[in-house]
Structure formats: structure tokens, C-alpha cells
Amino acid sequence: MPLYALTLEYDGTPFVGWQRQGSGLSIQQVLEEAGAALDGGVMPLAIAAGRTDAGVHAEGQVAQLALQREMAPERLREALNFHMKPHPLVVVRAALAPASWNARFSAVQRGYRYRILNRRARPALEAGRVWHVPAPLDAAAMHAAAQGLLGRHDFSAYRAAACQAKTPVRTLGRLDVMRQGEEVLILAEARSFLHHQIRNLAGTLLEVGLGKRGVEWPRRVLESQDRSKAGQTAPPEGLTFLFVRYGEEIGWL
Amino acid sequence: MPLYALTLEYDGTPFVGWQRQGSGLSIQQVLEEAGAALDGGVMPLAIAAGRTDAGVHAEGQVAQLALQREMAPERLREALNFHMKPHPLVVVRAALAPASWNARFSAVQRGYRYRILNRRARPALEAGRVWHVPAPLDAAAMHAAAQGLLGRHDFSAYRAAACQAKTPVRTLGRLDVMRQGEEVLILAEARSFLHHQIRNLAGTLLEVGLGKRGVEWPRRVLESQDRSKAGQTAPPEGLTFLFVRYGEEIGWL
The missing domain is CATH 3.30.70.580 (Pseudouridine synthase I, catalytic domain, N-terminal subdomain)
Structure with missing residues (x-):
């Protein structure tokens, strides 16, 4: 077959x-x-x-x-x-x-993008494609905070209760936050992610972007291994699955 | 008031x-x-x-x-x-x-973007936002053809029958065609446009991109001043009104 x-x-x-x-x-x-x-x-x-x-x-x-x-x-x-x-x-x-x-x-790397529309007006053209956050975000602070989460860790604090993965250990290869015009983009790459991991990371980085929490806070949440310490689960509509990389070549047509 | x-x-x-x-x-x-x-x-x-x-x-x-x-x-x-x-x-x-x-x-310049999704698969994420053209387009040839239309001309050949403008003379300041991944973008700028002018330009440049017509053809269509000579009116969903420029400063908030 x-x-x-x-x-x-x-x-x-x-x-x-x-x-x-x-x-x-x-x-x-x-x-x-x-x-x-x-x-x-x-x-x-x-x-x-x-x-x-x-x-x-x-x-x-x-x-x-x-x-x-x-x-x-x-x-x-x-x-x-x-x-x-x-x-x-x-x-x-x-x-x-x-x-x-x-x-x-067989997947060795997965890439996702989370889009935040960061302006006062609700989205018209991008409704259903972005998370609308009207208050100004400090993308540089979010990026700095994100760098403290890279590498191999127990991500229990960023894992959904319903997550069925055998282990909460994951290796985060990339977590970049950048401003692009009215949007703040989060680019995440790992071999695999836990259930809601990226949306929980986005919701936690948001607190830093709003200035409610310091740049070190997301790392402290990680170390607590306690889901109740992290920020909200960001809404699904901002998230897009961008690519999968495989070890073996696939002859795409 | x-x-x-x-x-x-x-x-x-x-x-x-x-x-x-x-x-x-x-x-x-x-x-x-x-x-x-x-x-x-x-x-x-x-x-x-x-x-x-x-x-x-x-x-x-x-x-x-x-x-x-x-x-x-x-x-x-x-x-x-x-x-x-x-x-x-x-x-x-x-x-x-x-x-x-x-x-x-008071507008002194208007800018529009026309998006063509140029791949075999119909659009899923960008449905309603792009013109889907499955056959491969030569964006460089379209761009070369577009350059022959710049400047002040009688654009009767690219004007809708229903156009209510007093004169068919317009000054096209920019008509750039470029490939961006799976998309071919057309960027058009002028003080003002005739009814359907950009969609008629897009439909005409398409013939060049498909190799059905030569690079000089859109200019010959222009010179004919005959609407029946031009290509089809490209569908509306690919078109986005990007900006308006005014002579006087507006204190936007």
C-alpha cells in the first residue's frame, strides 16, 4: 500500500x-x-x-x-x-x-508562529488570524525573557492539564519575539511541543510585554514546574503551524 | 461642525x-x-x-x-x-x-496592492484575499511590461465602461511586479485611478506573465485606447487599497 x-x-x-x-x-x-x-x-x-x-x-x-x-x-x-x-x-x-x-x-523539528495584533483598533482584515492585544507591548523585553527558556527543560509549568505526552521534558530550540509593524510575532521551534505549550508561553510572555512582570519571571515559572504560576493560555487563532523538518529527504512534488 | x-x-x-x-x-x-x-x-x-x-x-x-x-x-x-x-x-x-x-x-497619491497566488493548490488561508492563478507566471516579464505604462497617458484601454471620470488621462507613478514566495504582487501608485484601472492592468499583465503575449503588448494596448484590446478584469478579491497621501499634514492619533 x-x-x-x-x-x-x-x-x-x-x-x-x-x-x-x-x-x-x-x-x-x-x-x-x-x-x-x-x-x-x-x-x-x-x-x-x-x-x-x-x-x-x-x-x-x-x-x-x-x-x-x-x-x-x-x-x-x-x-x-x-x-x-x-x-x-x-x-x-x-x-x-x-x-x-x-x-x-519521523519529525525532527517543528516550527510555529504566534501573531499578536498590538494596536487599539480590533482586527478587520486579520480577524481570526491574530490575538488582539490593545495595550502597547515591549517586544524586546518579551524576546529577552524568551531566551531564558531555550534548551532542554521540564516544561510542566507550560503544559495543558489534558496533555497526554509521556514526559514533560522538551528541548526548545528557538523562541524569538519581534515587532513587525503593528504586530508582535513569536517564532517557536522544537523537535516537539507539549499540548498548549506555545499558547501558554505566549500568554506568559505577554505579562512581560505589558510590564506586569519582569524579564526573569517566565524562567522562574519554568523552574516552578507549576502550571498555576504561568500566564493565561493565549487564544488559538493567533497560532499557525509553519513547517516540519524530517531527517530523511522527502521528494516533494 | x-x-x-x-x-x-x-x-x-x-x-x-x-x-x-x-x-x-x-x-x-x-x-x-x-x-x-x-x-x-x-x-x-x-x-x-x-x-x-x-x-x-x-x-x-x-x-x-x-x-x-x-x-x-x-x-x-x-x-x-x-x-x-x-x-x-x-x-x-x-x-x-x-x-x-x-x-x-485633497489626495495627491494613492497606493494599491494586487495579490496573485501563483501555485497549483487553491488558497485555503488566503481565500478571498488573492487571485488564484495556477499556471506559472513570469513576474520579471510582467514587471518589464509594466514599466512601459508609467507616466501620463490616456488610459481609455484600461478603463471600465461604467467609469464616470471626466477624463481618461492619468499619471501612473509606479507599477511594480515582484514575486514573493508563492505570490506575485503588483504595486500601483498614482494621484488617482480610473474605475477598474488596476484590475484591468493586472488582467493584461497576466497575459504577459503566462507567456501568451510579449512584453511590449500592454503598451500597444494602451496606445490603442481601446478597452476591447486589453486583458480580462482581474477579480476584486486580490486588490487592497494600501494608502492615501495628502499635501497637507494630518495630525493622526
């Missing part, structure tokens, strides 16, 4: 998130149903590099899909995109993957 | 365009009704720098609004934004304008 690798772009707004659940339409369901339409009605299983929450977007999510039917990757991309209409979900690239490859477990 | 200058951001998707018309909700109507709510129910008149079409967006449209009530500009901005909810339209900046100023006639 051929295994396909798919790079996905989606607007997370209308979905309950990546994973199938009874409460509404998931990205997984739309993709699997499009796969079934190509495979004589047999429902395939899709596995994603990251199980994004409801409202979280993707420019470069990667999923695997095993189909009974063998097709050229570019034809598969076109056919899936046809069947996924009109949902805001598309396959940007497709490839035939090695049988040993797994979209989730 | 105080005259206010307002910088507006909007998502053009749900509107029939700037101007009031029977067929649906206009940006002008939402703004004027918000003004009336502040002015004891008296409907004010809003005048915009550019009367954008249905589906066209704005990051920096400028409008004037004369109210009976005098308010600090920042309070006016907050109050209008409150009353314009939940429509995707906000006042980003506000100022008290000189009585001699007119949002439309």
Missing part, C-alpha cells in the same frame, strides 16, 4: 482541530473522506505531524495517508484538493514517502 | 463596496450609521478617498466624516469601532481635519 506525504495549508477557524471528534468537523475527517473518495470508499487513516487545536491554522502541516491506490503525487494532490472543496484545507505538496517514514514520529 | 479624517481597514468580502446602494451593505453605510449613533441619530455623510468595488479590501482607505458633536479623535475612533461591530471594518487612526480638507479631492 503506497504511503503518501502531504503538506497541508488550512484556515483552522471552521474546524474542531486536527483530530476527529464527535463535536464537529475536523481536518482529519475532511482529508480522510477525500482519500476514501479516491479509494473506492475505503476510509484511510491520516496521521499528522502536529494535532493542532480548534482555531489553529497551518501553512505547512504534514500528514501521511496510506491509500490502496497508487497515483502520481501531483495527481493525488489535485484529486484530494478537488474532493476537499469547499473547505479551507488544501494539499500544497505531495510525495510518495518511504514505508519506514511516519509523519509524526 | 468638526470634520474628522479616518484611516479605515476593512475586509471587502461581505460588502457591496464603499458606496451605498440598494443591493446590500456598503462600507459607507456602516460608517455613517456608526456616526449617526454618536450624533443623536442624525445621519452624517462619509466621503472616501477611493470608492472601492465589492470584494476589494483596504488597509489604509481614508474617509472624512463631519459630525455635529466634537470629540477627541481617539475617543471617536473607539466609539465608531464599538458601533461598527461585528462588521470587518475598523477605524485605525483618526484626526481632526482642517475644514478645507477633502478626503477625496
Whole structure:
């Protein structure tokens, strides 16, 4: 059975998130149903590099899909995109993957962007894509605070209660905060993240940006290993899954 | 009666365009009704720098609004934004304008961006914000062709039949085409534009980008002064009104 690798772009707004659940339409369901339409009605299983929450977007999510039917990757991309209409979900690239490859477990680095719209007026053009914070943020202080979180740590303080990971230890490779016009961007990279880790980091860095907490505070929260010490969970709509890197080359088409 | 200058951001998707018309909700109507709510129910008149079409967006449209009530500009901005909810339209900046100023006639330069998503997959995240052109475009050839249109010309060949301007002569100050990742951007600047001028320019440059026409062709179309010679009118959703420049300083807040 051929295994396909798919790079996905989606607007997370209308979905309950990546994973199938009874409460509404998931990205997984739309993709699997499009796969079934190509495979004589047999429902395939899709596995994603990251199980994004409801409202979280993707420019470069990667999923695997095993189909009974063998097709050229570019034809598969076109056919899936046809069947996924009109949902805001598309396959940007497709490839035939090695049988040993797994979209989730073969990933060696994942990258996310968190966007904060930092101005008085609520968003009109970017509604649903940014977290609106009207009070002025000090992005340089947020960046300085973020640097204290890099490296391998127990991130229990930044982990959702519902997180199912076996260990709270993660290695944060990048956590950059920068101002770009009216926006403050947070770029985060790690091999993998805990559930809500980036949104909890964003909510905690916000306190520093507002001047309510000092630059050392997010590090102290980390060391406490106590979720109740951290800031709020930032809303999902500011978050976009940007890319996944794999150890082995995938011949994307 | 105080005259206010307002910088507006909007998502053009749900509107029939700037101007009031029977067929649906206009940006002008939402703004004027918000003004009336502040002015004891008296409907004010809003005048915009550019009367954008249905589906066209704005990051920096400028409008004037004369109210009976005098308010600090920042309070006016907050109050209008409150009353314009939940429509995707906000006042980003506000100022008290000189009585001699007119949002439309005092403008000395207007800037627009046209976005083409140039990849096989239809847009998911940017649906409604870009023109999707799946076939590969040669942005360098489009740019070279665009340079032949700069300066003061009779733009009859690029003018909508419904255009109400007294003269088809316009001075095109900038028409840059560039690739940015998967997008091809067209940046256009002029003191003023004819109705559909940028969308007709975009549709004509597209033919060059696809290799169907040579680099000299858009100039020959210009010289023909014949609308039937030009390319298609590009769809509105790719177009965003970026900025307006005025001769006199406006004390934006």
C-alpha cells in the first residue's frame, strides 16, 4: 500500500482541530473522506505531524495517508484538493514517502508562529488570524525573557492539564519575539511541543510585554514546574503551524 | 461642525463596496450609521478617498466624516469601532481635519496592492484575499511590461465602461511586479485611478506573465485606447487599497 506525504495549508477557524471528534468537523475527517473518495470508499487513516487545536491554522502541516491506490503525487494532490472543496484545507505538496517514514514520529523539528495584533483598533482584515492585544507591548523585553527558556527543560509549568505526552521534558530550540509593524510575532521551534505549550508561553510572555512582570519571571515559572504560576493560555487563532523538518529527504512534488 | 479624517481597514468580502446602494451593505453605510449613533441619530455623510468595488479590501482607505458633536479623535475612533461591530471594518487612526480638507479631492497619491497566488493548490488561508492563478507566471516579464505604462497617458484601454471620470488621462507613478514566495504582487501608485484601472492592468499583465503575449503588448494596448484590446478584469478579491497621501499634514492619533 503506497504511503503518501502531504503538506497541508488550512484556515483552522471552521474546524474542531486536527483530530476527529464527535463535536464537529475536523481536518482529519475532511482529508480522510477525500482519500476514501479516491479509494473506492475505503476510509484511510491520516496521521499528522502536529494535532493542532480548534482555531489553529497551518501553512505547512504534514500528514501521511496510506491509500490502496497508487497515483502520481501531483495527481493525488489535485484529486484530494478537488474532493476537499469547499473547505479551507488544501494539499500544497505531495510525495510518495518511504514505508519506514511516519509523519509524526519521523519529525525532527517543528516550527510555529504566534501573531499578536498590538494596536487599539480590533482586527478587520486579520480577524481570526491574530490575538488582539490593545495595550502597547515591549517586544524586546518579551524576546529577552524568551531566551531564558531555550534548551532542554521540564516544561510542566507550560503544559495543558489534558496533555497526554509521556514526559514533560522538551528541548526548545528557538523562541524569538519581534515587532513587525503593528504586530508582535513569536517564532517557536522544537523537535516537539507539549499540548498548549506555545499558547501558554505566549500568554506568559505577554505579562512581560505589558510590564506586569519582569524579564526573569517566565524562567522562574519554568523552574516552578507549576502550571498555576504561568500566564493565561493565549487564544488559538493567533497560532499557525509553519513547517516540519524530517531527517530523511522527502521528494516533494 | 468638526470634520474628522479616518484611516479605515476593512475586509471587502461581505460588502457591496464603499458606496451605498440598494443591493446590500456598503462600507459607507456602516460608517455613517456608526456616526449617526454618536450624533443623536442624525445621519452624517462619509466621503472616501477611493470608492472601492465589492470584494476589494483596504488597509489604509481614508474617509472624512463631519459630525455635529466634537470629540477627541481617539475617543471617536473607539466609539465608531464599538458601533461598527461585528462588521470587518475598523477605524485605525483618526484626526481632526482642517475644514478645507477633502478626503477625496485633497489626495495627491494613492497606493494599491494586487495579490496573485501563483501555485497549483487553491488558497485555503488566503481565500478571498488573492487571485488564484495556477499556471506559472513570469513576474520579471510582467514587471518589464509594466514599466512601459508609467507616466501620463490616456488610459481609455484600461478603463471600465461604467467609469464616470471626466477624463481618461492619468499619471501612473509606479507599477511594480515582484514575486514573493508563492505570490506575485503588483504595486500601483498614482494621484488617482480610473474605475477598474488596476484590475484591468493586472488582467493584461497576466497575459504577459503566462507567456501568451510579449512584453511590449500592454503598451500597444494602451496606445490603442481601446478597452476591447486589453486583458480580462482581474477579480476584486486580490486588490487592497494600501494608502492615501495628502499635501497637507494630518495630525493622526
